Amino acid sequence: MTKQAMVTGAVDQASWRDYLELCKPTVVALMILTSMVGMLLASPGLVPLEVMILGNLGIALCAGSAAVINHLVDRQIDLKMKRTLNRPVATGRIEPLKALAFSLVLGVAGMAILLAFINPVTAWLTMASLLGYAVIYTLFLKRATPQNIVIGGIAGAAPPLLGWTAVTGEIHGYGLLLVLIVFAWTPPHFWALAVHRKEDYANAEIPMLPVTHGERYTKIHIFLYTIILFAVSLLPFATGMMNWLYLLGAVVLGLGFLYWAGVLLFTEQKNAGIETFKYSIIYLMALFVIMLLDHYLLPISPLAAI
Template sequence: MGITRANDTSAPDSADWQDYLELCKPKVVALMILTVVIGMCLATPGWVPLDILFFGNLGIALCAGSAAVINHVVDRRIDTVMARTMKRPVATGKVEPLNALIFALIIGVAGMTILLALVNSLTAWLTLASLLGYAVVYTLFLKRATPQNIVIGGIAGAAPPLLGWTSVTGEFHGNALLLVLIIFAWTPPHFWALAIHRKEEYAKADIPMLPVTHGEAYTKLHILLYTVVLLLVSLMPWMTGMSGMIYLMGATALGLRFLYWAVALLRESRPHAAIKTFRYSITYLMFLFVVLLADHYLYLG
């Protein structure tokens, strides 16, 4: 571990633990786990059992990391031509593709074993389906096949709160599916804002993202439309009685701010609006779920 990367960057011992951690996309997984934890909390009126809280999140995080590693391997050619990803460990040769796949298999099997043995089978199989949806269906096929890749593949990335819910209850519930719907509606404006910012790189990598195939104006309009849909969908937990006034006020304020950035992007009224919209979208999702959690424990009907 920690060996200096010298002349032969393809040697297996040229990579250290930080390279393998980077393969797991820890920041993405951390945001995902936040939604898992909140899904767990919303599934019960009290506190989540500590064993489910620990082992559920550990198993799901390991499986999510496995999917991220596979993404690195499949996209290694694309990554080399994009400034945002060209320094990734597999793209630079610090980690050999075979070693990365072995690592993905190990942590993926470990995650599934934990979920099957210590959580419940429904959560385990849903997590596996989500893993395959992202790593195989989206990364291998949809990403390269259609400009609607983010929309169609978004269901895999929207699963975490459902996984949290089923970890606690062992069953589906309509409220959990509402949380999935929120992330599903959030995904297109989130990724399309980044795609506008990185349009030339996606074009160079021959990835048919919406700004590349249909132009920026078309994409900005659709970001605005999806943001309106997201704002409406985000109010559904209050409409159905799942949450109270704390959530309503928070969701409205956060949604209107997202709408502000979508309009600014469409009208080109703010410099660097695309990347700022993308960054706000991350803040939006994080705080929306935090407000949902606060409302759950401080419910004001």
């Protein structure tokens, strides 16, 4: 059966799982984890339950809306990649117009929740993040430059700041520091996957760094960006935002990331790319959880009084 026949025969066979897949729930879950951490770090005590639930719901709906647009725009190239060829819009299980309507419903609902129950700062920052990912990155940067992940990474790095502003209603330096950590984490995270999926990106004619500059060049950059990430991850301690517990966790996790980046660069291990990618997810989740432990177990930073 041809791809076209598969698409034609699959229309209107969508289930709720297909619509859930459009929202990229795993990616959104990681974003909400960082958003929740941003909320909790912005408050010396517990965050009001209404803010915690409705704030994260609004952010999640908007993130899901942007993810649907990504499926919609990439439906042609998704058929050329093993990792994405079974996506609902690509195969035709969900028609493009239905996907677009679903995205609009999610986005409008998310913005309405944030405007009505949280605050305008969070709502408009979330909108900017949504447009940054769905329009600037997906429609333009992804196809235009091998630096797509670096430039477009700022949109995906926004959730911890959104969580912070949901509680405080204002942009704070510490919230921006959380964004900087995710921003520095994004290139080695995605480039490790790109090394593993180089042939897919080449077939889809997406100018990811391994395709345009080769694997060796990409691996060097992964290692260099991991060093940058290690340095950036120490800033919460250096600025008095975090205590020694966070410092210990950041150092251990950072050394682990450097280890895998080194394996990727200096060895010929077959699955080093995907293993580095998997560790990067563990790294970010663990780093933000350690932030919470430090925040609540050691609430007063010794540097904060300096």
